[in-house]
Ligand code: NDP
């Protein structure tokens with residue numbers, strides 16, 4: 097069944113006229129959504145801990161950041177835009193007690209609500225409004241008069257009134273300019289995790305890394321391996337983005353296209369498909385969420401160790417050196 101998509105005419109900003117919107121966290125999403133809503137005429141307050149660059153950023157954007165508790169207390173719509181892995185604890189310690197009946201508890205990713213880390217109290221509806229893009233794009237597109245497509249989902253038992261407020265919020269951040277797709281907390285959370293694990297972050301990174309290692313192990317120069325297996329990926333992905341797989345195949349050589357059809361399926365095999373299904377099951381049953389929550393409770397030791405190891409991979413060292421020579425790519429360095 098095709099998705100229901102809402103546009104500007106389906107949302108009424110005036111519903112937010114007498115409401116206060118509390119944005120908790122002034123990071124990637126927080127800074128973008130808060131400023132867009134303010135520019136749309138909404139009454140926005142910020143909950144942001146002091147002593148960090150994000151606090152100073154909020155001040156430089158003419159906000160007067162409050163504590164998370166205070167912002168929650170004053171907000172009618174309270175949007176938790178904190179990192180997913182800290183939301184559960186902060187919710188229990190600083191947010192839950194400050195919510196009052198009739199408030200709307202919002203988020204831009206369903207993980208914590210779906211997996212029971214953030215449970216809206218009785219009389220408070222949960223509404224997800226999730227832009228399908230990073231905060232800087234949510235802000236820059238809005239400033240250009242456009243908007244990043246977004247998702248909306250309602251928590252169990254949420255009223256029609258809450259949905260209308262959610263749509264108004266989505267309009268305030270520019271989402272309805274690009275289209276707001278109706279989904280559920282389960283669908284948003286599960287497809288998001290699946291996409292990042294199987295393709296976007298896990299799948300692609302591992303593919304690039306193993307391909308690089310294969311060439312280097314066979315005696316090819318690491319610089320060549322870097323260009324062929326990593327650098328050029330962007331050119332291919334840009335073609336996907338603009339015109340799908342067909343446009344990529346139209347643009348590359350026939351030799352490349354023939355290699356794609358005949359060799360691609362030998363890389364992503366029936367075994368890979370089975371593993372994808374297994375990974376999806378672990379997401380659906382909550383096994384992945386449990387893993388990640390427990391890892392964080394322990395201070396994320398395995399996570400941090402793996403991060404260190406991966407940062408020290410030869411691919412990263414070669415890449416860093418080569419990128420520093422390509423002035424046009426706005427090279428970033430992560431320590
Ligand atoms: P960021 O990491 O960019 O920002 C996090 C904010 O939370 C910062 O203001 C940070 O302040 C604050 N914060 C972090 N840790 C704590 C803590 N322990 N106590 C109090 N405040 C803290 O987050 P994002 O904007 O990336 O993510 C927010 C939500 O949006 C998440 O649910 C995410 O899944 C979702 N989302 C993100 C997208 C993205 O592209 N980034 C896209 C769509 C959804 P400080 O500077 O003090 O650390």
Ligand code: MG
Pocket residue numbers: 288292
């Ligand atoms: Mg995502």
